Amino acid sequence: MKRDFLHITDFTRDEIDEVLELSARLKKDTREGTSHLLLQGKTLAMIFQKPSARTRVSFETGMYQLGGHALFLSPADIGMGKRETTADIARLFSRYNDIIMARVFDHQHILDLGKYAAIPVINGLTDFNHPCQVMSDIFTVLEHRGHLNDLKVVFVGDGNNVAHSWFKLAQRIPMELIIACPEGFEPDENVVKETQETGLSSVSVSYDSYSAAAGADVIYTDVWASMGQEEEAAERKKIFEPFQVNTELMTAAGDQAYFMHCLPAHRGDEVTDEVIDGSQSIVFDEAENRMHVQKAIMVYLMGAA
Ligand code: CP
Numbered sequence: 001m002k003r004d005f006l007h008i009t010d011f012t013r014d015e016i017d018e019v020l021e022l023s024a025r026l027k028k029d030t031r032e033g034t035s036h037l038l039l040q041g042k043t044l045a046m047i048f049q050k051p052s053a054r055t056r057v058s059f060e061t062g063m064y065q066l067g068g069h070a071l072f073l074s075p076a077d078i079g080m081g082k083r084e085t086t087a088d089i090a091r092l093f094s095r096y097n098d099i100i101m102a103r104v105f106d107h108q109h110i111l112d113l114g115k116y117a118a119i120p121v122i123n124g125l126t127d128f129n130h131p132c133q134v135m136s137d138i139f140t141v142l143e144h145r146g147h148l149n150d151l152k153v154v155f156v157g158d159g160n161n162v163a164h165s166w167f168k169l170a171q172r173i174p175m176e177l178i179i180a181c182p183e184g185f186e187p188d189e190n191v192v193k194e195t196q197e198t199g200l201s202s203v204s205v206s207y208d209s210y211s212a213a214a215g216a217d218v219i220y221t222d223v224w225a226s227m228g229q230e231e232e233a234a235e236r237k238k239i240f241e242p243f244q245v246n247t248e249l250m251t252a253a254g255d256q257a258y259f260m261h262c263l264p265a266h267r268g269d270e271v272t273d274e275v276i277d278g279s280q281s282i283v284f285d286e287a288e289n290r291m292h293v294q295k296a297i298m299v300y301l302m303g304a305a
């Protein structure tokens with residue numbers, strides 16, 4: 001049976017550990033200049049309905065390093081659900097390619113790609129979640145802390161797609177997870193509820209980033225207006241101002257706290273230059289790790305480890 005990676009919870013805890021170990025091995029090989037042509041002759045179709053720098057470059061470069069080839073398909077190439085049904089797109093690429101990665105607006109589109117494709121499908125972000133990002137994030141946390149025990153993560157800002165993937169991760173890896181957000185911008189209540197019901201992690205919503213931040217291992221933030229919400233940006237800026245990650249908030253968190261951001265960052269809005277360029281920031285390790293971790297995810301899904 002082919003496997004997809006559409007949500008963090010598509011993997012068991014053991015599988016997450018296996019992918020993280022594989023990521024470390026592939027990263028080490030790449031750094032040492034040792035080639036690992038595990039996907040030689042394979043092709044990846046990359047479907048983008050939204051802009052991307054990191055996701056495109058990390059998948060395309062990663063596929064090349066694995067000996068395969070990646071094809072970039074923009075909205076002009078693929079009118080998902082307009083020029084053609086999502087199901088037909090899935091069936092079509094299953095005839096040409098070996099694996100699909102897609103970034104779409106509507107989460108149902110990624111579910112449909114997974115359902116109708118005969119080949120593995122990877123979610124490269126939807127309006128609902130961003131699992132590749134958070135797999136890379138937890139790999140980065142593991143690299144820096146050396147372990148994942150007694151982990152406290154505070155997500156400051158919008159209860160958005162990246163936040164949802166953190167909640168899904170908390171269903172597989174025990175942690176204390178707090179989202180500190182303005183009222184009305186909480187994550188999807190079903191995701192919070194299902195995470196609480198899983199009973200593995202302590203998860204909560206707070207409206208005060210300063211009290212939430214105390215003792216955190218990770219202070220995480222993201223843009224206040226995601227792709228597709230551009231017209232709300234000015235209004236959101238006023239509402240989210242108290243949730244800026246600045247030196248005061250990092251001081252409230254403590255010296256042990258790492259600063260993380262999926263990027264791209266809106267400097268001066270959700271994070272100050274001082275924090276993102278400061279000694280506690282690991283944002284570029286995080287960005288680099290997208291490539292190593294996504295290579296591991298592709299290799300794992302294709303049974304090529
Ligand atoms: N973090 C992330 O997914 O970046 P891009 O939108 O540039 O791909």
Ligand code: NVA
Pocket residue numbers: 160161162222223225226227262263264
């Ligand atoms: N929440 C952001 C993440 C970008 C990587 C967005 O969806 O635009």
